[in-house]
Amino acid sequence: MPALPGPLEDASILSAHLWRKLEGAVHLQVFLAIGLSLLCFCLLLGCAICWHQRKKHRLDGRKARALGRVLADPRPGFPSQVTAVAIQQRGMEIEGDVPDAQAATGADPTGPPGHVGPHKGALQGRASLPSQPLSQKLSLPVQPLLGWQRRRTIAGTSGFAEEGSCLCSPTPGTGIPRSYTDPRGLSSPVAKPRPHLCFTVFYAQPTATLAVTVVGVSHLPKGLRAGRDSYVKVYLLPKFGEPQRTTLHRKSLNPEFQEQFHFSRCSPEELPGLTLRFTVHAKEFHSLKHSFLGEVIFPCAEVAWSRGVSSAYARELSATKTKLKKCFSAQDVESAVRLSQPWSMGQLFLLLQYQALANRIKVLVRKADNLGRLSRIPGTPDHYVMIHLYHDGKVIDTKETKPMPGYSPVWNTPFLLSVPAGGDIQKQPLSLEFTVMQARFTRTCAVGRVLIGPDAPAMGQVHWREMCSRGNVESARWHSIQAGGVPPCP
Template identity: 25%
Template sequence: MAPSGAPPNTTFPPLTTSYQPITIFTTAYPHTNSTLNPFAAAASNFINDLLNKIPLPRWAVYAIFVAAALLILICCLCICIKCCKRKKKKQNKKDEIIKMNDMNGKTTSALVQPDVTDVDYGTAKKERGKLLYSLDYSVAQSELTVGIKQANNLMAMDLGGTSDPYVKVYIIPDKIKTCETKVFRHTLNPVFNERFNFPIPKSTLLKSTVVMQVFDFNRFSKHNIIGELRVELGNVDWNHVIEEWRALAEPAKFEEENLGEICFSLRYVPTAGKLTVVILEGKNLKNMDITGNSDPYVKVQLALDKRKWRKRKTSIKRNTLNPYYNESFTFDVSFEQIQRVNLVISVWDHDAVTRNDPIGKIFLGCDASGNQLRHWADMLSNPRRPIAQWHNLLSAQQVNSTLTLKKRIPLASRMPF
């Protein structure tokens, strides 16, 4: 149909709408599309296939990965701390070396021989803390009372910046008795308030020296000494009680006789009335033979009410100063008896021809003190659990004078317990 106004017989082409395609130009990045994407896709597929093969929920797999990462991180931190500690020890050791280049020889003070008490064995002086002590002598009883009051600003011996201090007290040159305070955990300012009595005549008193040594307690290694005080009793005014603060000095290294150490565990079961002693090992024992070794064995003895009761002994280890035993002994001790029992551990050198010689000795129980008493108390407070600890051996004379055992229990009283 022709539109109005158009001439007749005029043909119009059909109305059509044509759209030209719009070309969008994009910039291709061949490295991204052709290189990274295939690798990323392949890696993603590989990881998904690997996770699908693990027979665990996906959250459990992720938790394991996180735990492993944390474990690796903790190990790295421990290694860093250990390296820093080793570096600090090495630096301290380096600082303690005497700087010989500083001695130019122009002054005569460097050539003066110092007193024995002033010798520091080539180490730099360190602040070791202070100790408050007291001394009181009774002429009527011929007895010296040494009071260990408290300590202040002790040297930190542990990694956490603290120490576990206790004090050992004895009198030289006889040294027939050694006393120890209880151990205080994680402190540099312990308050002891303990007193120890030493029988000593007035004539011997004026020639003696009281030694007070502060140690850092370690259950499974050697106890580190923090410092010591030595008071010559001949210079003390005994008209009144002495009580004073004094700075701790570096310990002397020429007097203490090293008899060695012994490690053993204790386990007590109250319901069954069983006391189990496991002798584990010894180290650095005193050599008793000409060859420089010993043939050590350990004797385990129980004393009830200060009387010898029961005993056992380990096998003999030949030609060694570091014997390993791991031998167990079980004793029947009722709960009522455990409060009256003392355990005596003694190390002996076996001789095939002559008499066996004692190397060292210690005793534990409610009559003990210091580390021995603490080990015994830890055993009683942790029933059915073995408690192991290292102990320094003392001379048999010291232990015998402190424990003062009586004669053996009569047979009638030892019958059934």
């Protein structure tokens, strides 16, 4: 076989050299990876050991503090010297070193056997000592037992008599009664303080203004951090449904707000029928949704109104959120009660305005709240509202909003509906129908409807009369969505 030329032989040697270098580099990378893995494992193991030791030190510290509290108990216990003497005498009595046991135990020689004089303890104890104490035999000092200060085993029927009495010999011929533990020596759990809201109420009669001052909140529950970012919303129901809120107070479980809110146009006759609602919320750093911490429902009828003097109150927060709907006038109390009934499919917020010069009705479909679920299919459906204007039972105009996702959609869409000219609008056979539709994929169902007009339900009639009587002023109300009168879903 002929020899390879010189350049080809040099290339093969160079390639073999490069291959050996590459293999060495790969082995070095593998060794480095293994070393880094061992280093990380050692670091994690060291952290775990440190955490375990720290936890153990904390437990030892708690035990030491608990023992210190036991030793610092100010309540009287059994004196250690008397106890040691009593046990010593009992041991001597068993071995026969004390000839006069009756004198050693303080028994009354004139009384019946086993009778103890009044100057001694009234409790009868029991001690099981087979022989003389070892400390006496070895001439060692007797150390008092720490357990006597907190826990004592007592026998007898004399109850919790004098705590300073020493152990006495049992009465001859009688059985040793059942022992029990003195509950006074046991520590009781400390009740956790409940969160409270402090506020003041003041009414200025010349301006017909109700002033509510949120002073602060105490003992809020802890979150993931030491403090919480919290704020308070203030409602005046049923007159004002939109809340007023305080500024956000950061990193505190006892925030102080000292903020005042004013509710105008409150006559003295309306005050007993109004209700203040305070809701406390916390802003969580890990979630965009604010969490509900508690609320206070305070009827204004409980206030002792004084001229020029504000009344201060402190109420405990209730963790249960009350199903109160937003109302805008005194007649909405009846609607709020009706909204909580099971056949309500949510509520719809509408604004109406009658423009007499143009012979038209302005309708603003603002938003809906807590719409009913018509299926168990996962996902969020779209909702829209269909508006029909009826004249003498016939549809004369139709409008429709855009679909919005969610069970509390916000449309904020205005419409103008033309009405027949001529005469008073209250005498015309007109009515408005708002049908809330739910769309999911290719399926569309009716959630419910709201009727407004002279022949509508009670709340619909009230809203229609307000619209006709206020002229160019908008009339806003919440309406309960009723499921009756709409076709079922296919």
